[in-house]
Amino acid sequence: MAKESPHREVLRIGHRGAGGYRPENTFASIEHAITLGCHFAEVDVRRTADGTLVLLHDEQVDRTTNGMGFIADFTLEETQKLDAGSGQKVPTLEETLAMASGRIGLILEFKVPGLAYDACATVRGSGFVGPVIYASFLHEELQHVRRIDPQALTLALFKRLPEDPGATALNLQATHVGVRIDAVTKPIVQSLHDSGVMVFVYTVDKPAAIKRTKLLGVDGIISDFPDRV
């Protein structure tokens, strides 16, 4: 029977901060991820109408705030008036880097194309202390990141895995691959490790699923309830 390796620590990654406990993609959520001892907080990045990078998952603000409409139509000033739950604001990326610096790593998931240059510049300008991983389902964005910063850590997210995920990851020059919980298997993890990439699994919330995922030898687990990891 497979055993958990006593040698490797699985990275504990809070999804949208600690989205199961606090309003997602807010300071409160990231603070809670820090309290829970997460190595990383995963957050989603979009752009306002006037170009500021902010944390928001959906293309519309409706589900997670008291406003309505597309974030791409909101100015920063309008965005700052939104309540993202329990009086929390929609943070800018710059504010997030400042509050998280030296306290937790960040996984910045680009939800739309065209964020790579500004995100890398914002991270660089912030003097952020700690690891940053740039993530996206939009793999071209990660290739832009790679061109901008040859040392960057990049997480290629997959909804469905390609036939040879290892080769695809190498082709993308990704350092990490994000596999959905319902797609991950031991051979896939092995093949990705053979290609030299780290394997994160999303989004794993149930304790039994977390236990099973650990047994596969993955490197990180992204969870809304990261204290369970």
Ligand code: G3P
């Ligand atoms: O990091 C992977 C995961 O966050 C992707 O799914 O929809 O929650 O952003 P989603």
Ligand code: CA
């Ligand atoms: Ca995400």
